[in-house]
Amino acid sequence: MEIGKFFHSNYVMGTENMEILKVVIADDEVRICQLIQALIDWDSLGMKVVGIAHNGEDACEMVQQTQPDILITDIRMPGCSGLELVKRVKELDSALEVIIISGYAHFEYAQQAISYGVGHYLLKPVNKGELTATLQKLQKKIGERKESELNHQELVNKAKRDDDHLRANLIDRLLDQPDMPVSQDTLTSIYHLKARQGVYQAFCVKVDYGRKIISGGRMDGTTGMAGEREISSTSSEVLMEKVREALERNLKNDSRELILLIRDDYCYGILNYPESEKESIRRSMKSSLTQMEIQKNMFQHVSFSMAVGAAYKEAERLADSMQEARKLIQERLVKGDGRVLDCMGKASEIQESELLKKYLREITHAVEISSIQNAAEAVEDLQDTVNKAKEIRGSEIFELVYAAADIFAASIRIPERTATVEEFRKQCDKCGKIEEIFSCLGDFQQKYIQEQAERYENDTIRPVRKAKEYIQNHFSDPLTLEEVSEMVGLSTAYFSALFKKTEGEGFAKYLINVRMEQAKLLLRESNLPVTEICRKVGYNDPKHFTHTFEKAAGVKPSTYRKLYG
Template identity: 75%
Template sequence: MEILKVVIADDEVRICQLIQALVDWDSLGMKVVGVAHNGEEACETVQNCQPDILITDIRMPGCSGLELVQRVKDADPDLEVVIISGYAHFEYAQQAISYGVGYYLLKPVNKGELTETLQKLQKRIRERKESRQSHQELVNRSRRDDDHLRANLLHRLLDQPEQAVSEEALTGIYHLQVSPGVFQAFCVKADYGRENRGTHTDVLMEKVEEVLERNLKAQGRELVLLTREDYCYGILNYPEKEKEQIRRSLKSSLTQLDIQKNMFQRVSFSIAAGAAYKEACRLGESMQETRKLIQERLVRGNGRLLEHLGQPSDLPESQLLNDYLRKISHAVEIFSIPNGTEAVRELQEAVNHQPGVQGWQILELIYGAADIFAASIQIQSRTEVLDDFRKQCGQCGKAEEIFGCLVDFQEKYLKEQAERYENDTIRPVRKAKEYIQNHYSDPITLEEVSEQVGLSSAYFSVLFKKTEGEGFAKYLINIRMEQAKLLLRETNLPVTEICRKVGYNDLKHFTHTFEKAAGVKPSTYRKLYG
């Protein structure tokens, strides 16, 4: 099996060394072929080594991480990039996503998250290479298998929109009868609701294809359809003068599909139509607009033809997710389902107060929140669990149902965690941790907390260390230091005030303790991450 090549770029030598040491590269079938410490060097290393994966800091001298990503992705769109970012540079990571970066990690780099990300990339790269190889073999072996080739075209437009499809490819590779006119993508979505997943999905989606074929197929038009679960994607090539006729045909299809409610119960349909372009190479754009438009049913309502996406809202996704992270981390710490639900409701309220939010933005925000929760609670088989969660969200036709999915998702795993740890041995420690979370700013002692949970201080001390893997004093220090970091990053409070707020009266002692925990003095930490 081909070894995947990796290049690491970070201006901090120790970070590069840490990444190299954290991962068992051989077991992943990977090899680090280059290390760079500034943007220009990284760009040259990528050009010379031709890696499959680039792991890079978002901020570097010479050529920033963002410039580096843009340059290397322009040269090789298939290059997979993992961004490493501090909290203070979270918005840069989001900008990198617009260049095609799908993965980012927050500093300090965690071994488990890094390994899991690399495993995802390994699978993605292998599947892409196998898919291309299989596709080429299929083309060579069965050029007349038009149905399969056309399905492959839809898969390509959906999964690799950045790779433009030329008119020559449409006719030569995919055997379409291309005519002068316009090219347009569209999508039909069937919604069953959160609790009413249909058992006859295949039959229903066959009916969808029949209706579309009947209404859209005509002389001088080319129609290609592909069904994926509850979605039916399509592309059209037709004379430009028929634009309005196509629109009427799509609306007519929606009306005819609505009749299926009587047979399949509680199913509703929506149709999204992307822009029509004269150039075949812009089919990918039309398809991506269609995929975003179909999510507009979450805010505009289903049962309608969705057109004209418009400009997205300035949704402060990174800030909302940071707020959610703080709240859900506390809920996970004390296994509190009500606190978890409150975190979702506050997220929902913030979205509801943001004007012009589009459906796809809500969906991406919920996916991001689910990723954060799954990481916080350390769910086993996280990838599979999150895939199932996304499928459940895909069954929803309203925004409130999407938020309800997240509430149910949290409740299930918080309940499992609570049941796993809620026994006579663990309960006192959980209560103690909750008490510490609520009183870390006070001069609390081991004896005080022991009394709160009804145990002798000696027994509680042993129980706490056995359960948590660290002593009471160290745990309390860690809680206070994490809160101090948060205040340094997100407030302008003087260090002396932060010292008091996290339970210290002696500034010198606080500074020494913080430097020992964070590796830098409080003032330096604020400069780096604030």
């Protein structure tokens, strides 16, 4: 049997909140052992006799097996004397308390016992009061020692927690304050890193849970809903801890310093290692990711990706490495999950500004008429363009979707727009695939357009909404106030007043603005003659159309085409 430390934290709390102390009795006389066991009220002392031996060899083995706090032994026994027993067990555990009991009041025995660390020497016949008092002293001594050890361990643990907190704070600051100055001196003196010459490198692991996507339209014109797959906070914590364990298991031995921080579905890390270990570190990263993938057997639909910033010799470049890792992790959208991402894809040739202009026109119209279907089509146009791109970065896709959400939020006048869009960004950050992030945008639009439509349905401005929708679909016809009033079921006078109150402008001016905006669009994006555009936007008289357009746009139609076409 391997002999380890005897001292263990085997706490058994009694009614008086005392730890039960274990006692072994050793004497070659059975009667003496029985007497000692019977003399003492062990329960009241918070003690328990866990073993009795009648020779030194058995006693030594029993001490190893039961790991007692106190040994009571005769000084002379056959085979192995009490003194020899004390010597052997004290060598194994110096904290073991020993009471020597003997019929021999010889100074040399007492002196030798003291030299082995025995502080209590009793003569036979054993006196109950004297033994009880000795045991009480030992109980107090052991209690104070264990409390001191606990306090010391708590101080050690607190120091470690403080160091861990400092190191986690370093990653927090590198993430939130990318311009924060860093040097090898600050890493060692402030953050207590054991950083030495070599390279510094940051990385991050992203866990994605996927989204449920139902494609296609419904009979009511709405699109299918998507949603984040449900996973409890406890399951998420367990999974992220598995990520941490895999990283520590694979990277700790190859690096001088490894710091990890879990933030939401990310695990960020910092490494410092000799430059010669670069390839070994990369292999360890791949191995970590492979071990994480095993979790897919327990957590359905989960995926893992790792991004690695560049390795720099200068500690001052650590923030750069962290920002590179943050941007690279977005490449999982186009390169797929289960990879170690360390190379940025090529920038696309997509004209984001033109894409967003088109989206703005489409989403403005969708919001205007509260059409979930039209809004969904605007998202589909964006996604189709992205899918057809030969080269595009994951970060470009994220930024395109964020910008589109901001435009939509402004168009539909969402209260607390900044906070709402920021929450949308957090939802997008959970997406690991292109179709998921666009479904997230579709859900975002649908939620607020549906809320707007419900407000309109229950509002006095419902007739105005219906009128605007009718105008948007029939502006090329010779519309009149009377015709539209009749369509919404109101008198001309009441409808006219209601329209102006709701929109801030009269029916006629609103109709002109709709027609002029459509005329601008046709002038910019088609080669149709001005006379044909005139008819398409509801005018039969080209001169009247030109005059109206010039008043609205500041230039004639032909000039507008030259400037913006």
